[in-house]
Amino acid sequence: MVDFNFPGRVEAVSVALPQDIVMNGxxxxxxxxxEAVNQPIFFDQKGPKNNRTAVHSEHVLATPLEHYSIWPQQLGLDASDWKLGYWGENLTISGILDENRLPIGTTMKFGNDALLQVVGPRLPCYKLMWRMGQPDSFIPEMMLTGQVxxxxxVIETGWIKPGDRIEIIDAPDRTITVGELARQLSKKSPGDADxxxxxxxxxxxxxxxxxxxRRKLNQVLDGARAAAGQWKGWRRFRISRIEEAGTGVKSFILAPNDNLPIAGYLAGQHLPVRLRAGLIRNWSISDYDEDSNNYRITVKRHDKGRASPLLHHLCEGDAVELRNPQGTFxxxxxxxxxxxxISAGIGLTPLLSMLKAHAKRPNPPPAVWVHSTRNGASHAHREEVNDILARYPDFRSIIAYSSPRQEDRLGQDFDIAGRLNxxxxxxxxxxxPLMYAGNEIQVSGLESPFYICGPADFEAxxxxxxxxxxxxxxxxHSERFSAQLTFGQPAEGRHAEVTFSLSGKQAEWSTDVPISLLELAEENGVEPDFECRSGTCHRCETRLxxxxxxxxxxxxxxxREGYALLCCSTPSGTHVELEL
Ligand code: FES
Structure with missing residues (x-):
């Protein structure tokens, strides 16, 4: 219930026109x-006179006076030279309910005539962080406090000046407060769809x-979808269809044997696939279909590998086992x-899933697709990507062929001959240009999220x-090919005894089959925990x-000292004992 008896006061009225300034270079x-002005300012539906926003569509920003003491105290900042208006607000106000008790929709009278209505929280951005001397990573922290x-x-126009009284005229009973909405929208909040x-x-x-x-709802609903339908351990699937996706590259459509619903997934996640006892690989899901009851993985055959040749050898109807989709990329x-x-070679698979998921957003923002591969023969899923790009004129792409064939056409099939630079x-x-709250604004390309997948040297x-x-x-955000973690050139003819102490098993590792310790454990019926299988998540960390x-x-x-990451290591001597 909103307290109508509060003595609000306008401390300052500040205005500015857009200007170009250098922030962090x-x-x-x-x-x-x-800057605060010491005279009455007329507020109409476009906000105060002599004022314009550079980007934002909301016209009047207010900051409670308390922010001038709360935030410097919390952050240990010297704010002695912060004049009113420092936060970029039009109105510095005091005595008012703070954001965490102020319902959206509350109507207030400022001075004699102006009626203003609360329409939402400020959404802090990098410009405010620059003003506060904080890194961008502080934005979600700040939003969690609600004090933004x-x-x-402006509902009714009027003059407002410093010293004017603020009265609450009307406040809805059950709507969300400004602070609660800021909290819900923080990147650190899981978000509540209701x-x-x-x-x-x-x-x-x-x-x-x-x-x-709307953007946050995408994230919340994606999370709920990914959490639905999960199963425990390994589950049997069959290869329901195999499609050629490029030279030496095939897509496998995997459907559950029990025909029950499958788990949802986030674009970019992978599936742990067990081809037979002890032979497990993570392969990225290369599709994005929220309604489908199967998964698609796209796999390049590595002749020197053990898993991809076996998978390529399988036929439609053959069985594999899967764990739930996983991964944080x-x-x-x-x-x-x-x-x-940005992808190289078969690293395009999780990014293709991302491109499709992005295109399914309502009115998706633009996207950029950057792909590097050897030539047209190795260019997997080319038509599928081109179809998506053709449907969205503001999606862009750049294709680099490191070694184009004669029939590959520069300007049509690819844009760059050689390496991306x-x-x-x-x-x-x-x-x-980007549409933001109904307005076209200019945003820096440096603000984009960048997703990279490819071999380690490409990623670096x-x-x-x-x-x-x-x-x-x-x-x-990046993911390296786990296929690059091959253990190719250890010393010739070396053998090592590996003891799994908790399970009482022993196995011999040899440079003839230079697999990782994780694979050796799996081959021998020991099942260590794992996720990425490429040395990033630490799920396989085991005491040595x-x-x-x-x-x-x-x-x-x-x-940690005395521990090993099994998925990307091999014995370095003649004996290793692991607490497994
Ligand atoms: S499974 Fe992720 S680091 Fe080994």
Whole structure:
């Protein structure tokens, strides 16, 4: 219940017009540098006079005066030179209910005439973080507090000046508060679909809030879909169809033997596939279909491998076993910005799933598809990707062939002969137009989320280019081919005794079959936990009782002292004992 008896007061009225300023080395158009004016300002439906927003569609931003003490205290900032208007607000207000008790839809009278209605929370962005001297990663933390500022719309025009009284005229009883909606929209919040849908149904909800709610709902509903239909352990599937997807590349459609519903998945996830006892691989789901009762994986045959030749040898109707889809390399479908999907070779499979999932968003933002492969013969799923790109004129692509054939046509089949380099990415790092809350705005390409999948050297090469160009590392998400973690050149003819102490088993490892310790354990009926099988998730970390291991690629984060990551290591001496 809202307390109508509060003595609100206007502390300052501030205005600004958009200007170009340099923030963290980048030229940015913004109106955040607002200055308080010591005179009455007329507020009409477009907000205060002599004021315009650079990006936002909501016209009046208010900040409670308490923010000038709460946040500097919490963050240990010296705010002695923060003048009113520092937060970029039009109205600095005091005595008002804070965001966590203020329902959206509340109508207030400012001064003698102006009627303003609360339409949603401020959605903090990198510009506010720059003003506060905080990294962008602080945005979700700030939103979780709910203390972010308040957007209003003008219902009745009027003059407002410092010292004016603020009265609550009307407040809805059961609508979500400004603070609660900010919390719901934080990236760190799982989100509550009912609350979000309720907020979306508020007649006066602001355009920015509505757009943010729709994006968040994508994330919430994706999570619910992925959590549905999960099973325990291994489940039998059959290969219901096999399709050629390129030279040496096949897609396998996998349907459950029991015909019961399958688990949902997030675009980018993989399936652990057991081809026979002890032979397990993770293969990415290469499709995205929320209604289908099967999965599609696309697998390149590696002649020197053990699993892909066996899979390619299987026929329609043959059985495999699957665990639930898993993996954290997934598309965030709540992002406002244009995703850039960058792959090499068969690394395109999770990104194809992401491209399809992105295209299924209502009015999807643009997307960029960047793919590098040897030539037209190895270019898997080309038609499928081209069909999607053709349907969305603002989706862009760039295709690099490292070794084009004579029949591959530059400008039609591919855009770059050779390797992707700095210049290849340049067009996608510049500003581009984006529809935001009904307005077209310009946003920097550096704000995009970047998803990379390919061999380790490709991933490192692209990551370096992006970081040198100014992309912040937290915007880069990547997955390396696990197929690259082959244990190809250990010393000739070396053998090692491996003891799995808890299960009382022993096995011999040899350079003749230089498999990982994880595979050796599985071959011998020991089932360590695993997820990524490529040295990133640490699920397979196991205590080393004696002996030592060698890594082909150093894991991104080393295991704890005295532990080993089994999925990417082999014995380095003649004996290893593991607590398994
Ligand atoms: S399974 Fe992920 S690090 Fe080994």
């Amino acid at each position: 980048r030229l940015v158009r913004t109106s955040i540098l607002r 500022g308040i957007y209003f719309r 609350k979000l849908l309720g907020a979306l149904a508020i007649p006066c909800i602001g355009g920015q809030s509505a757009a943010a709610i 997934t598309l965030d479908r709540s992002s406002l910005y244009r995703p850039v999907l 700095k210049a290849s990415f340049h067009p996608f790092l510049e500003s581009y 090469h692209v990551r370096n280019i992006l970081i040198e160009a100014g992309v912040s590392p937290e915007k880069i 009782i004696s002996g030592d291991v060698a890594y082909l690629h150093a894991p991104a984060v080393a295991p």
